[in-house]
Amino acid sequence: MKIERRQILRLLSFSGAASLLGFRAYQSQAQCLTTTDILGPFYLPGAPEMAQLAPAGAPGTPLFITGTVYANDCQSPIPNAKVDVWHANDGGGYEDDHYRGVVYTGDNGQYTFQTILPGKYLNGAQFRPRHFHYKVSVTGTELTTQIYFEGDTSIPADPWASSPDVVERIIPLSEDAQNNLHGVADIYLDVEPVINSQGGQNAEPGQAAIRYISPNPMAGQGRVQVFLPKATTLSLQIYSLQGTLVAVPANGKNFPAGIHEWEIRAENRHGLQLQPGIYILRMLADGQPVDAKRFLVGR
Ligand SMILES: [Fe+2]
Known part of the structure; x- marks a missing residue:
């Protein structure tokens, strides 16, 4: 399944037809670490290793997400980090067999997946804002969080998305000429960078x-x-x-x-x-x- 991920990376990297944007400048260790969010009730372990989360022909707006997973020095990319993502379908429902997948970061710490814009669903009387659930892990460390989107009118009334520490996890989306949406979600894990070691979980990439x-x-x-x-x-x-x-x-x-x-x-x-x-x-x-x-x- 990694081949599929690489194929998509290549498509995104070099076609110019699809692209994504980053959302954060690192400042200091304490400031850069990605904050946590609730797991929610819809996580399922053992999601398939695949970068295409929405089933073929699924309704909704196509969305491409990429990002880099960094260590706690805010600048060293972490290769081979596991990024487990799940989200609601266009109608706001969770499905056991779709809209979930696991991708791994490449040598440059970058990951990518494609899906559709998550729908909204009711939490009591309020709609939760559109969001992705993430579990990002390397050996010994796991981060559970959520990614939201700029301009979502459901954010202010949402008890989780309206928290001040969520600001860096509310990402802008850009639309391309084919009406696909693109966004970048960089993740900063509280793990030490390992420079020029061999075989470490986040060793210096062996490739340029x-x-x-x-x-x-x-x-x-x-x-x-x-x-x-x-x-x-x-x-x-x-x-x-x-x-x-x-x-x-x-x-x-x-x-x-x-x-x-x-x-x-x-x-x-x-x-x-x-x-x-x-x-x-x-x-x-x-x-x-x-x-x-x-x-x-x-x-
Ligand atoms: Fe959710």
């Missing part, structure tokens, strides 16, 4: 990868950090959601093995401010695309 883009959303400028396992000819390219190349922060120079960081500006190649929206940072190592992450340029 973008470690993070920060802040995300970005206003005027930000930073990109990459990991190279060996000396590499590296290029970094920024594409719009429509697939147009808009900027080239790094262009074919050779870099030694290790962690490298660049300042990037939210500007195109002509020095003009990028329009607010979703952009894709694509990384090429020795001429081959090896990684891509999305970021949001804010207003």
Whole structure:
């Protein structure tokens, strides 16, 4: 089933037809950790390992979610973290056999799944806001939480979603030309990063990868950090959601093995401010695309 996840990752990464956005800049350890939320009554253990949560032809608005699972230093991605997701169908009902799945993060800590926008359901007299339930785990650590969506009018009256510590878990959604929705839900687990160890649960990725883009959303400028396992000819390219190349922060120079960081500006190649929206940072190592992450340029 991991092949399916990789196929979707590749589709999202390089087609330009679908994209997602990030929602948080790390600040300090205490601030970055993702807060918990209630488990709710509809969790079922043993969900299938699959990245397509909604059954084929299911009613509802198609929705693509991606994110990166980070360690408690707020910047080290965690490979092979288990992300268990479940949510209501378009009508607000939970189903035993659909709308649930397990995906694992890749070497760059990134995960993705596709489904439909969760429906609302009544909790007493109030509708719960649309939400995803998450259980995110690595060996010895498990986080149970929920992800909500900006602009949901049911949030203020919901006893859980209206909590002040939920703010970082209310994510914006963007619509593409095909009316699909896209969002990013980064998760910060309270586990230590393990740098350059071998076989650790969150060991430094063995493949060239973008470690993070920060802040995300970005206003005027930000930073990109990459990991190279060996000396590499590296290029970094920024594409719009429509697939147009808009900027080239790094262009074919050779870099030694290790962690490298660049300042990037939210500007195109002509020095003009990028329009607010979703952009894709694509990384090429020795001429081959090896990684891509999305970021949001804010207003
Ligand atoms: Fe729920």
